[in-house]
Amino acid sequence: DGGITQSPKYLFRKEGQNVTLSCEQNLNHDAMYWYRQDPGQGLRLIYYSQIVNDFQKGDIAEGYSVSREKKESFPLTVTSAQKNPTAFYLCASSPNGANQPQHFGDGTRLSIL
Amino acid sequence: GESVGLHLPTLSVQEGDNSIINCAYSNSASDYFIWYKQESGKGPQFIIDIRSNMDKRQGQRVTVLLNKTVKHLSLQIAATQPGDSAVYFCAENPDKLIFGTGTRLQVFP
Numbered sequence: 001d002g003g004i005t006q007s008p009k010y011l012f013r014k015e016g017q018n019v020t021l022s023c024e025q026n027l028n029h030d031a032m033y034w035y036r037q038d039p040g041q042g043l044r045l046i047y048y049s050q051i052v053n054d055f056q057k058g059d060i061a062e063g064y065s066v067s068r069e070k071k072e073s074f075p076l077t078v079t080s081a082q083k084n085p086t087a088f089y090l091c092a093s094s095p096n097g098a099n100q101p102q103h104f105g106d107g108t109r110l111s112i113l
Numbered sequence: 114g115e116s117v118g119l120h121l122p123t124l125s126v127q128e129g130d131n132s133i134i135n136c137a138y139s140n141s142a143s144d145y146f147i148w149y150k151q152e153s154g155k156g157p158q159f160i161i162d163i164r165s166n167m168d169k170r171q172g173q174r175v176t177v178l179l180n181k182t183v184k185h186l187s188l189q190i191a192a193t194q195p196g197d198s199a200v201y202f203c204a205e206n207p208d209k210l211i212f213g214t215g216t217r218l219q220v221f222p
Contacts, residue, residue, distance in 0.1 A: 006156075035212075040121065040214060041214060042211070042212035042214045042215070043212040045209065045210075048209075090156050090157070092156075098145070099145040099162075099164060099206060101147050101159045102147075102159075103159060104149075104158070105156050106155050106156045107154075107155070107156050
């Protein structure tokens with residue numbers, strides 16, 4: 001079945017450590033997105049990519065980095081510069097073009113040790 | 114499970130009744146709207162979308178109504194079932210998706 005796979009489901013980070021969250025899709029979607037979800041808040045956009053080898057900062061990109069070397073993959077690195085990384089991270093993808101719904105993975109919960 | 118949203122508005126309905134979840138959007142330039150359902154520990158699941166040239170759109174057991182005059186969107190769920198219990202949120206798209214904070218739907222027998 002086509003879909004978006006995020007791994008791991010739970011991740012723990014030590015102080016000063018970088019961690020990378022995986023997102024893979026087999027929907028043949030051009031666009032991919034990373035969001036952060038905190039309790040009581042709407043999803044906030046971290047980074048997005050509309051095509052391979054290109055990506056743009058979202059609203060809260062500081063302390064995060066991404067790469068888009070392959071159409072299927074859009075990994076997110078949470079760096080040590082992100083001082084409040086504890087959150088639920090969601091990856092999404094969509095076809096390019098206006099007014100297309102985004103389809104989400106089941107998220108990665110990141111916590112600080 | 115995940116705490117998708119603490120202190121969210123909550124709608125409690127009896128199984129079999131109809132549910133109406135409301136959403137006020139902010140940008141008058143938004144021309145596309147989506148409703149998502151999010152169960153605990155999972156990612157949001159697409160339910161239904163509507164474009165601004167429509168006032169109403171129906172799916173299976175769900176109807177979305179759009180009132181552009183007052184910038185209001187609603188999701189109606191017919192014959193609500195226990196499996197409908199989740200957090201529901203709307204998203205608007207002026208140029209990129211903007212997500213609301215959500216409403217928790219609780220279905221009791």
